[in-house]
Amino acid sequence: ERLVAGIRRYIEIVDENIDAVTLTYRESRTLDRAGRDRIKELEVSTSAPLRDVLEDGIAAGLLNDVDVDLMVFDLLLLAHGWALKHWHFGALYSLDEYIRLQIRFVLNTILPAERRDSYAHLVR
Amino acid sequence: ERLVAGIRRYIEIVDENIDAVTLTYRESRTLDRAGRDRIKELEVSTSAPLRDVLEDGIAAGLLNDVDVDLMVFDLLLLAHGWALKHWHFGALYSLDEYIRLQIRFVLNTILPAERRDSYAHLVR
Numbered sequence: 001e002r003l004v005a006g007i008r009r010y011i012e013i014v015d016e017n018i019d020a021v022t023l024t025y026r027e028s029r030t031l032d033r034a035g036r037d038r039i040k041e042l043e044v045s046t047s048a049p050l051r052d053v054l055e056d057g058i059a060a061g062l063l064n065d066v067d068v069d070l071m072v073f074d075l076l077l078l079a080h081g082w083a084l085k086h087w088h089f090g091a092l093y094s095l096d097e098y099i100r101l102q103i104r105f106v107l108n109t110i111l112p113a114e115r116r117d118s119y120a121h122l123v124r
Numbered sequence: 125e126r127l128v129a130g131i132r133r134y135i136e137i138v139d140e141n142i143d144a145v146t147l148t149y150r151e152s153r154t155l156d157r158a159g160r161d162r163i164k165e166l167e168v169s170t171s172a173p174l175r176d177v178l179e180d181g182i183a184a185g186l187l188n189d190v191d192v193d194l195m196v197f198d199l200l201l202l203a204h205g206w207a208l209k210h211w212h213f214g215a216l217y218s219l220d221e222y223i224r225l226q227i228r229f230v231l232n233t234i235l236p237a238e239r240r241d242s243y244a245h246l247v248r
Contacts, residue, residue: 025149025208040211069216070225077205078198084149085197087164092193101194109232 003053003063003110004103004122010050011079011099021083047072054110063110071110078102126177127187127234128227128246134174135203135223145207171196178234187234195234202226 014021028036051072057063082089082098089098107122138145152160175196181187206213206222213222231246 026152028150043212066229067225069212070229073205073209073212074202074226074229077201077209081197081201085201088167088193088197101191102198105190105194105198105233109229113237 001119003050003057004107006050006053007075007079007103007106008099010075011082011102012095014079014082015095018083018086021080022086025080025084043076047076050075062112062115064112066110071106075106078106125243127174127181128231130174130177131199131203131227131230132223134171134199135206135226136219138203138206139219142207142210145204146210149204149208167200171200174199186236186239188236190234195230199230202229 024039028039031039051068054063054066054068054071058065058068079102082095093101103122107119108116111119148163152163155163175192178187178190178192178195182189182192203226206219217225227246231243232240235243
């Protein structure tokens with residue numbers, strides 16, 4: 001489904017840019033206010049597709065009525081976590097395992113109980 | 125229950141040290157290898173209580189058999205997120221709301237379906 005594909009792609013992009021992500025967290029101090037505002041804008045705009053999928057899924061009754069503002073940034077944090085905590089996660093999981101486990105974590109909270117059986121291959 | 129208290133306390137500590145948390149992410153580059161290793165050790169040791177609660181809960185059959193290594197660091201990321209993404213979360217939620225919403229997010233994935241009714245006040 002679209003949400004799973006979106007999360008997977010977002011984490012893959014973090015993986016492809018793992019040095020840039022950690023660099024951005026480290027070096028934000030050296031940017032001026034305009035530079036920091038620009039990074040914040042980019043985080044909001046690059047997360048827009050995830051937000052759209054969540055809002056569509058909730059509107060269609062396919063997903064639980066979660067707090068979208070929270071969920072989008074939680075997904076961002078978990079994706080950036082692949083870079084920020086690579087010393088921990090990278091030693092334990094492959095990229096594919098990390099994606100699969102985080103998707104399982106998120107789907108368990110976001111899928112209505114009665115729909116989990118249809119997605120058993122993703123939730124287990 | 126102990127897990128909820130542990131998560132709440134961990135996020136409260138991040139809130140009390142919000143500048144120190146962002147500083148640590150920003151300035152890790154300026155530390156030498158020993159300094160960075162020390163921070164990693166501290167993250168592992170300060171998260172040990174959360175790990176213990178999770179392992180006890182799983183052993184007692186109170187929690188789903190989740191991946192503890194993943195869950196502990198996901199909880200760390202979501203707690204640090206209160207500092208790292210304060211420009212986003214801080215504008216939307218109070219500290220108490222943030223704690224309540226993140227606990228709801230986590231419990232929904234970690235509590236067995238048949239036990240969620242007993243914790244309805246935390247999961248809704």
